[in-house]
Structure formats: C-alpha cells, structure tokens
Amino acid sequence: MTPSGAKHSRLSLARRLRLQQLAIFEKVVEAGSILAASRELAMTQPAVSKSIHELEQQLDGVLFVRGKRGVVLTEFGCLFQRHTKILMGELRYLAEDLNAWQTGTAGHVVVGSLIAASATLLPEAITRLRAAVPDVVVTVRVGPNSVLFPALARGELDVVVGALPAEDAELLRQNHAERAELEHVALYEEALCVVVGSQHALASRRQLCLSELHALEWIVPTQDSAAHASVRSFFKKAGLAMPRRLVESVSILTNLGLVSAGSMVALMPQSAAERFAQAGLLAILPLEGLSPFSSVGYTVRADRGPSAATEHLLEALRGVGRSHAAGVDASACIPALYA
Template sequence: MELKDLRYFLAIRETGHLGRAAISLGITQPALSKCIQRLEKIYATRLILKVGRGIRLTEAGVLLCDRVQKIVQSMEETQREMKSLSEGTAGYVRIGAAATAAEFMLPQLARELLCEAPDVRIDVKVGMNDFLQNMLRENQLDIILGFLPDYDTEFVRRPLLDDPVVLVASADHPLAGIHPTPEQLGKFNWLLPSRNVATRQWLEQRLQGGGYPPPRIQIETNSLATLRSVVVETQLLSFLSRRCLQALESVIPLVEIPMPLLVMPRTFGLQFHSLSELSPVARQVVQIAERHWRYE
C-alpha cells in the first residue's frame, strides 16, 4: 500500500465524486478507480458505493478515511518537525557554561537563539571548566561556553572575547588602591576555587615566580560567582573576571587591586568535539555566538 493511495481516497471523500476527485488530483478517473480497487483488495471489503451519479463511502470506507486523516496529519507534522531540525530552528542542545559566561554571555546568546529557533530546548549546566570539560568528554554536553585554556588541544576551540582575571577585594579593604608588597599581601587570606582549576594554578605560579607567599586559602568554593558578596563583607582576597567586576561596579562594592603581576590573560569562547558532530541547532549556537562576538 502506498501513501498516495490513501491521499487519493481522502480526495474522494472530500469531493463525493470520482471525476471531480480525479481532476483535483491531476490524474485520470481510471487511475483513481484502480487506486480504489487496490485499497479494497488490501482490506478485503468494499469502500465506496455508487449512488446515482455520485458515490457514497461504506462504513469501512468512513473508518478508513478517519484513520488515514490522522496518518496524513502525523506525516505532515513529522515532515515539518524534520525540516525544522535540519534547519536548526528546533531541537535540543546541551550547553555547559562557566559562571561568568552564564551571567554575562548566555542571556544574549539565548535571546538570539530563541528568536531564530523558537522551538529549541536548551539544557544548561553551570560549573568550573574542569567539570564542564569532563561532561563534554563523556558526551553529556554538546558545547562549552567558557574560558579557553591555552594548553588544551583536546577540543575544537572558537574564541569569542578577551576577559582577564584580576586580584579583587572589598572597596574598603586595606589594600584598595595599593600595589601590595609581598609582606602586605601575605597578611590576608583568600577565597579561591579548588586547586585543580586553571585560574587557581596560574595564580599560585605567578605568586611564586614573583617572590610572593602562596595564598592562604580560608574559603574554597566551586562557584566564585555565588560568593562575591562574601568577599565584600570580609577582608578576603579573591581572583575574579575584570568584565564581571566592571559590570557589577554599581551593585557590588568590589575593586581591583592594582597588581599587574596578577592580571591573567584569558579568552572566553566555545569548545566542542567537532563541528561535523554537532546537531543543526548546536551549529546554530556556534554561528550566533561568532556573529555576536567577533573576535579579533
């Protein structure tokens, strides 16, 4: 049985006449009659009866039309959905985002993606880079939006913007506005991410190379973004995004401690396995991000 035979049968019901149905379908009446014969042979029952110059569906014919209508509607809906998936205007994408990227980049990315692909579903995981890379490695994510480690060659990297990390403290901290000496810096404790995070490793190496004491960690966290207020309310030092610091300047009283030694160059961007492995909607995410943030 072919789908076109079922479509032809629906046309017969809609017109109530073989000749008019054949004209609407662009086929000959004998060809339409053969279609009915094929269907009646498949279902082993009469489907239409001649009534005067017209036709009438049998009870079996009415039942078949009802079922066929549902099949055709389902096929058309499936065709529309498949077209949307292939064009990247629908589907499902799993994005891992660093906290800073989730706060300052993801909203813009999501807005543009939802405008272009209103039926897309997005699953977002926020975390440190090592956590997100493990998820990407295990195929639990499609894309990471976060900072790009210099040493990493495991994934495809697409840079988007520069965002250095700097030494910060509360606005009323004793070191505010001061380029601290090793002795001055050594008097204060720190709030930092775990030791396996790249920014923490870089910070410790720079302090050691510059003749400064290693940071005394008083609070260790997996999310600096959620603990910024702790830095404000204490004399703890921390290491945060300059972009984040500037964006929140009027809301959270944190300041950058002027210490060029501890300005960590950092580039934010996308990481994924390969462009060819991404779904159409995931490729759409890459295209939107690169269009919005033109990295030079």
C-alpha cells in the first residue's frame, strides 16, 4: 500500500513501467531529440513519441520540454533520469552476470581512467586481460575525479583507475541517487617528474634548480586533481609562487603534444614520464623535491561484487601494481604496447 496521498509505490511502478520505456527515455536524453533517438533505435518517430507520452502519463509528470532544436529535460525529468541511470546500470550488470554464467569468459568492462593510469597501469593491465580472456570488451572513459566517481556510484562505470583521492564524500554529495560506498585499493605510490621535450635546450642538463625554470611556460595538473596540492608544495618549498604562465591540463596526449613540440615545461606522473622518455619523446629534468603525491590504484563500488569480466581486469591491475611496487617494468613481462 502507498502512504496516504502518495501516487506511487514500488509495486505500482513495477506494474506500470516497462524496461523498454526506460531504454527509449535514456536514448532520447542521450540523442537530444526524438527524431535522432528514433533513428538510433531503428524505430519510427511516432513510436518513440508515444512511448515517452505513455511514460509521462504513468509518472504523472512532464519529462521533456519540446522545442524546434529537440528536447530538454524538465526538473522532473532530471529527477527521473538520475534513477533511470541506476536502473539501467543494474540491468547492464545483470546482463554481464548472465553472460559470465553461461560463457565463463565473455563480458564487458567499462573503465574510468585518470591521468596517472592512462599511460602505463591501465594499458599494461588491459594487455594482460586480453591475454587471459580475449573475448572481454573493454570501454575506457577518461575524466577527472569529479566526473568519474559519481558515474561509478551510478553504475555507469565498473571501475575507476588512477590516483586515489583522499576524500570522495564531497564528489558524491550532489545527488542522493549518486551516493554509494566506494572501495579504494592502493597498488603503488606515484610521484611527479618535471619534463621537457627531447629536443629542448635543457634536456641535456645534468644540474638544474627550479628557479631557472620558473619564468617558462608550465603545464600543471588541474586544481581538482589529486596532484595539485603536491605541485603547490613543490614550488612553495623552493620559495617560489606558482608560475604565472600556466596551462592546467590532465590530458596526457595534450600535455605530450605541447611539450614535445615546443618549449613548455610540464609536471607529469613519473610512470608516464619514464615511458615517454624511453620512447625518446621527452626528457626528465634532474630536479628534486617532488615526493609521491598519491597512491595509484583502483576504485570499485563496495555495495556490489564485480562481474566476472571486471574481476579479471582487477586481477590484471593487481599484477601490474605488484610489478610497479617492486620497481619492475611490467611491460617487459607482457607484449609491449609501445614497441
């Protein structure tokens, strides 16, 4: 029974709502218009419109504002979307578990990657995963903590790999539907290096002090990254303010392109810097004072166990992590990605 005056209950929604309606709603939100969604779903536009109209009637609320350029979620629609993301995420987990039960090896893992993992830890772990279970599909999404951890809590990601945050509560406080207990597993400590392009005038120097570089153009991690506090401390210990000519970026490819093609100086996670230096793309400058800024590892939801496919990836991550912690080049133990 529903409370006095309440229109909805778990059972009443279960009777009225259909999973196909939720999938259509999700696609309309993603596509931004009913016409575009109908094309992607291989349905007619009237059929999609009818499904959304029936959903609005069943919920007794307007989900979209229709316009010439498409549709936009109403406030009511945003509320419904938050819960739909979780429901559809759980449906994906169900499909993964059923596939794993029936095939034992197939599956799909959706990984969120931070900069500290994007050049070494994750590529090496995926290579190990492919050698063990070649039929598993891996989708990698890159972003900052503030985007990836809420997505993990909603079930849109299976695991986040990278620098572990000191505190995740602030990242997850926005919406009740996004609150979930996260489990952080540390694999090894990560430090930062100061790098320049391999052809830079400073690349061959054997002795340097930070003050010589302060006036140059710098690439530093963004203010919401785990490494930012360590960067500020690095300059402060040398009696220097943060450089004035800054690019704030956690895009490993953007940073690599800027440094290798010009005169910029960058702060980069040591594991990534060493990989690019070995490839002849960068030079690591002989500067001291940068202590480890964070533990690197992976984060999963603590309130549900991983799928079989995700567990295979976690085991691969742990194997690579043990090699890094022991000071071994993990890529030497598996087929090289950057040969």
